[in-house]
Amino acid sequence: MMRLTLKQQMFLAPATVLTLTTVLVIFLQYTYWDLSVKRQEAAKVSQTFVALAEADLAAQRMQGLVSHVTRRAQLDITALETLTELHDHLAGAVKRILTLMPLPDSTRALLNQAVNDLDPRHGYDGSRFLSALGLLRPQLVALAEQSQQRREQLRDVHLQNIDELVARTALITIIGVGTAIPLGTLLSLFFARRLQRRIKTLSDSAGRIVRGDLTPPPAPQRVQDELDDLAVSINQMTDRLIRVVSTEKLLEGAEEERRRIAMDLHDQSLSDLSDILRALQNLRSGNGSGEELGKIEEDLQRAIANLRDVMDNLHPQTLEILGLGAALQSHFERHLDKAHLPEYHLYISPQVEGLGLSRLCQLSLYRIALEAVHNVIKHAKASRYEITLDRRDDEVVLVVEDNGCGFRFQGQEPITGRGLNNIRERARAMGARVQWGPSRFTSGTRFELNLPLNGSSRHERDKGKTDHGTS
Known part of the structure; x- marks a missing residue:
């Protein structure tokens, strides 16, 4: 098991909840980003459709003006200016179409050629203008139909995506919150009960020591956090306290033994020496005999033996x-x-x-x-x-x-x-x-x-x- 400090154990549950919540927010952000991309695509299709409509309207007005000039067989300054203005609108619209809409190279070449042929600045030729408009307008109509179909598809997909997004967001939110909260609660309860149980064990051990029961608490085999360090410290302090108390009791026992030895010396050795002293005093006064000398020697040897026993016991x-x-x-x-x-x-x-x-x-x-x-x-x-x-x-x-x-x-x-x-x-x-x-x-x-x-x-x-x- 990896080493976790108390701080890490206390913050593990909220960190887990925060991590799951962050993952949920990231997922929702990705979902909204995907929807935003599709919205941008729909907006680009709408812009393309508007550009196609503008181009077709400009081409239609140019075709009517060219037909009118051809019937009159006369091109005045006003008609030329109008034609130039319509060409500018057409060129701008076609340029936006080429930018917004992916087209085959042949279609791009056709649109560029038609815009170039319809430029009044290169000279006016009614047959050239009518031929270019005859190629351009059907192409613009076909592109407009494609763009309209794409708009309708994207609109349906957009509505469907919104419904799916709401349903998915609700489901993921329920799953995420429903997972994060119970998991955080379980982790909190697990570590809280584990810490409470270990603290209670240390508290009970300390209480027993205070009450005089010097049984050391079990030391952990591996030190993994601060509570294990505390358990080891209490175990070592209890062991040292046991040694101190044991030494004090031994000293008390030694003092008791000294009193017993003093009583033995008084009652036995001192009594024997007193008897020997009295016998020697009798000999000095001339009242002793040879038998008393032998008895004195025996008493003296017994006193010496008793003293040796006392010394050996000490x-x-x-x-x-x-x-x-x-x-x-x-x-x-x-x-x-x-x-x-x-x-x-x-x-x-x-x-x-x-x-x-x-x-x-x-x-x-x-x-x-x-x-x-x-x-x-x-x-x-x-x-x-x-x-x-x-x-x-x-x-x-x-x-x-x-x-x-x-x-x-x-x-x-x-x-x-x-x-x-x-x-x-x-x-x-x-x-x-x-x-x-x-x-x-x-x-x-x-x-x-x-x-x-x-x-x-x-x-x-x-x-x-x-x-x-x-x-």
Whole structure:
């Protein structure tokens, strides 16, 4: 489909009506021009008939005058002047006839010769004059009859053409106007409804965004006009707003996590250190024994282990040193490879390690994977689960699949929980898509995350930032 701007779409209907009206006017103008040509032809025939009548009248008067002079056998000055005057009228009339009427060359030659023979200025010869008039007058009568017939034909045709013109003009006008108006109306309704529908879609999308539903409106596959540009802009702004909101929620989650870590440090690590301090004070006062020294050492080792766990939760050192795959494998071996926990299978594609993902993307994938596994262990009642981190075309794909009891769904989304919200917000913050569905096992849930590689590159500027929240 060709690209039409909004202005072109709005003016297309009136332009179509104007074009059809112009074509109608041109047709009517051509019809009237054709009638005008026929009128000019009829006027020329009328002028020819008048010229023939004048020529015949002049020839008739010359013939009578020549006959009168021949009977009297005397040519006076008055008769000669009259004869010269009649010849001038005859010559002028014949000249108009030759100009207005198409004639054969023989007829033209005859008329010119007769006019020349009847010229008194070349001398008067009664027999020559009577002979020339005898040839001229029958020819003029015959031409007059032809001209009269042509006049009658043109008059009938003219009347018929006027009737046809009126009928044709009325018919063409009805057809033209009857076509232009409905066509213009249909085009106006088509483009108006199309524009109204597209504007309503954009308005509804903007309203949902204002109400807090940050679902981006669908972006057009091809940008054809200003509304498509606006739809693309709204889509991009919504996507950026989602990232901003997701980042804010992550920050809120990080703050909440800091409070939880502070409580853990206070309730556990600080308590252990207080016990160790009291034991050391007892030893200093001389009330301690060897058994108490062993207990102090155990408490100190436990406090150190607790502090290491807190530090690992804040930011896993293996992720910083060895990378995403090694960090996940280390965590699973240290914390999840236990007899009372479900059996698992972890697969990390070597291609993922070579993608050069930003620190923020690696940390987000690490947190999301652990949160998804935590949900399996806590809620799924599964005996087995699988974790896959692989590259598929231009995407990084994280899949966690179990054979547990599965989720309760509302429509296409699982029942909302804090862990699921954390997963969604982390995924949105780095431009990834998440979805839940049935597992390939006989029961259970499949969680899948898709991270476009071109979307992860925009997080390179966040390499210096770290996420202190845990899932």
